[in-house]
Amino acid sequence: MHRRSFLQGSITLILLQSLLGCTNKNQETLSVQLLRGSIPAQVVDKFRRALLQKAQLNFAPVEQLRDLYQELQTWHNQSKTNSEKKWNLPLPLGSSANTTADLVTLGDYWLKTAIEQKLIQPLEVGQLKQWSNLPQRWQELVTRNEQGYPDPQGRIWAAPYRWGSTVIVYDRDKFRELGWVPKDWSDLWRSELRDRISVLNQPREVIGLVLKKLGASYNTQNLDSIPNLEQELSALNQQVKLYSSTRYLEPLSIGDTWLAVGWSNDVLPVIGRYPQLAAVTPQSGTALWADVWVRPTSATDENLAYQWIDFCWLPNIAEQISLLARTNSPISTNIEYSNLQAALRKLLRNNNEIFAKSEFLLPLPPNVTARYESLFNKIKG
Numbered sequence: 001m002h003r004r005s006f007l008q009g010s011i012t013l014i015l016l017q018s019l020l021g022c023t024n025k026n027q028e029t030l031s032v033q034l035l036r037g038s039i040p041a042q043v044v045d046k047f048r049r050a051l052l053q054k055a056q057l058n059f060a061p062v063e064q065l066r067d068l069y070q071e072l073q074t075w076h077n078q079s080k081t082n083s084e085k086k087w088n089l090p091l092p093l094g095s096s097a098n099t100t101a102d103l104v105t106l107g108d109y110w111l112k113t114a115i116e117q118k119l120i121q122p123l124e125v126g127q128l129k130q131w132s133n134l135p136q137r138w139q140e141l142v143t144r145n146e147q148g149y150p151d152p153q154g155r156i157w158a159a160p161y162r163w164g165s166t167v168i169v170y171d172r173d174k175f176r177e178l179g180w181v182p183k184d185w186s187d188l189w190r191s192e193l194r195d196r197i198s199v200l201n202q203p204r205e206v207i208g209l210v211l212k213k214l215g216a217s218y219n220t221q222n223l224d225s226i227p228n229l230e231q232e233l234s235a236l237n238q239q240v241k242l243y244s245s246t247r248y249l250e251p252l253s254i255g256d257t258w259l260a261v262g263w264s265n266d267v268l269p270v271i272g273r274y275p276q277l278a279a280v281t282p283q284s285g286t287a288l289w290a291d292v293w294v295r296p297t298s299a300t301d302e303n304l305a306y307q308w309i310d311f312c313w314l315p316n317i318a319e320q321i322s323l324l325a326r327t328n329s330p331i332s333t334n335i336e337y338s339n340l341q342a343a344l345r346k347l348l349r350n351n352n353e354i355f356a357k358s359e360f361l362l363p364l365p366p367n368v369t370a371r372y373e374s375l376f377n378k379i380k381g
Contacts, residue, residue, distance in 0.1 A: 093311045289360070
């Protein structure tokens with residue numbers, strides 16, 4: 001899934017490398033490869049100042065989640081072959097062919113394959129002092145078996161630190177003329193929007209929103225059990241002007257489409273720049289995604305890694321991450337409306353009722369995934 005595949009705007013500056021104090025053999029180090037824009041530099045600096053002893057911190061921002069996943073594959077392969085040239089993949093900015101990071105950002109979508117391919121190691125919950133502050137729903141997301149499927153008897157494989165959702169973004173001026181504004185998925189089928197919509201080119205997302213409209217789950221395994229699913233998909237296809245996971249906002253910004261379905265982290269920077277655009281989370285619930293910290297299999301230094309994870313889960317730090325990076329935190333915060341740009345408030349102030357109806361796109365068996373893809377391709381023609 002190519003979420004966030006175009007370059008993000010300058011939401012915040014990231015500290016590429018912070019060398020603290022004089023380097024010596026006994027000084028602790030923390031090497032982190034993270035998604036660019038997901039952690040504010042101010043938070044890294046606060047962590048540095050909160051440490052009881054001087055340490056060497058190296059935070060390297062990387063543009064895309066796919067690059068981070070490939071980095072995990074490279075390190076895993078190197079640990080098996082002890083060869084720096086194996087896989088011959090270009091490494092993301094800030095990476096080192098010889099050094100495995102202590103922590104890496106990964107999207108929850110990649111968790112199953114990362115576990116299955118043994119690219120990451122489970123976390124020791126006993127070393128996470130703030131684990132109990134993480135709501136149960138987030139604990140369940142990262143508790144998985146050795147095949148990468150959610151399992152209450154499984155182990156803890158990741159630490160969520162931010163999340164977002166699939167939202168509807170629309171042109172205020174066009175809808176003012178129509179005399180209504182979109183509130184839920186069912187609005188996408190209204191006749192006024194024929195050939196005026198752009199959506200993600202993702203089977204799970206598009207079929208999922210139709211399932212949600214029909215009162216079913218995003219994670220439905222037997223699609224044939226849902227009455228009228230194919231007819232509803234066909235009707236939605238008549239409304240869609242563009243399927244794209246990277247350029248779905250472009251036609252909206254120039255007035256070629258009036259509404260788009262996209263990921264909140266893409267949408268937030270855009271509506272901050274284009275005042276004619278507004279966004280809403282569908283009332284019947286939507287798809288959720290999370291960015292998580294994972295430990296590469298070959299990582300050995302762990303003390304500062306666990307301290308950093310705990311630090312991100314402190315309520316005041318979680319609030320700073322949300323405000324400065326314009327994102328949502330799994331830790332409950334009390335963000336004041338006045339601290340948020342008006343256009344961003346609906347997406348950054350959690351609606352607990354809608355959140356309870358929303359779902360993570362959990363991994364499905366291969367045959368079910370193939371069924372989603374075949375149905376999606378059939379409808380698009």
